[in-house]
Amino acid sequence: MAEHKHIDNHQEHGHQEHHIVPIPLYLMVFAILIVGTIATYFVAFLDLDGIFAGANTLVALLIAFTKMTCVALWFMHVKYSSRLIWLTALAGFFWLAIMFAFTMQDYLTRGSGVFTQ
């Protein structure tokens, strides 16, 4: 009898672990991704660099980051995952940021002749 009770507890626990994302939510994320793609296409043809240099690239990357966040949170179920998964995913991008930052603080502070003879 004791064993039976034990099993029931585990089954309840199991249901909490496996979050099933409803289909309408998937479709909403999908719609955001499609709209983002179309937006990034049309914005690229507008000259935003008149506002400040690099504005076009900034807008394109903001849209890309939004799309990535949507894919990661809902399609990849990070939103419903444990903190360990959150930490792992964020650590990946943190190390990537370190690589970019340390590389560029070197290259951008050198003379212009590095890649030219």
Added chain:
Amino acid sequence: MTVCGYCQLPTKKMATHNDEHYHPPGLQHQFEDMGQQAESDSIGMWMFLVQEIMFFGGLFTVYLVFRSKYPMAFAAGSNHLDVFWGTVNTLVLIVSSLTMALAVHYAQLGKRNLQVILIIATMVLGTVFLGVKAVEYTAKYYEGIVPVKGLNLRTPKEAKHNVLKTATEHSPTDPDSEIRQSLDSPSSVEKKGGEHSEHEYVNPTADFVWEDTSLAVKARDAGYLTAAEKIGYFSNGEIDAAKFRDKVRIFFWIYFAMTGLHALHMIIGLGIMTWLLWKAWKGTFTAEFYAPVEMSGLYWHFVDIVWIFLFPLLYLLGRHFGGH
């Protein structure tokens, strides 16, 4: 002899549940419960994806370094990519991500038929993506902009970049006349390969060809060249077409390396999907055991995320300069 993590009873094997004591179906002996097992699966896959981030990150770093040095050469090269096919491929990949997410959804519900259909749909879309990529690569080959010497043997005279020549001819600075002469002279390649006699092949060395220097000139006139560009595109204050070509060539190296590595991931993804389809077809996955579907999904979505960044960074970066 091993002890089962779930019920602390001794067990003979780690992987099967033919023992006399109860387990939730799908639970491996080394885990205490389904939650711990699911988290272990996920953490392993995410650790792999994190090193994939760094793997692609190396190439993104190369992109960052060279684009910050030569933005105009990157814009010129980017404007020459086929933005229509690039956008189509982005949409194809997003739809494939949706079908993959739904495949996981129906695996979680233990619905075998919908699972199989959605895995097939994902594979079809992945194949379409690779097909479009092949069309694009072929076009680069016929335009003489594969950045490897000897790989542009089939560059016909009417290639797109040669049309651009008329634009640069009107500019006050005369671009590399030496290349122009070699382009106009009859090629040795044409003499060798007679089967394509309807075209005149004009690229005897089969090297990377680039003539359009208009963006560099435009940037100089508007006064927004970087310090590296002032040295990298110009000789004695005059536009140097050969120098500019070499910088555009860097862009095409990065384009082929990044999209090539991404395409390799798609091919591996299709291999995983084939295996997954076989398992799903046999009805392996149930509401209790669907981890392989979910983990394959994580991989597929990751490859989609890489493309989400490649698309604007490669195809769209210089569109607002008006192109050619």
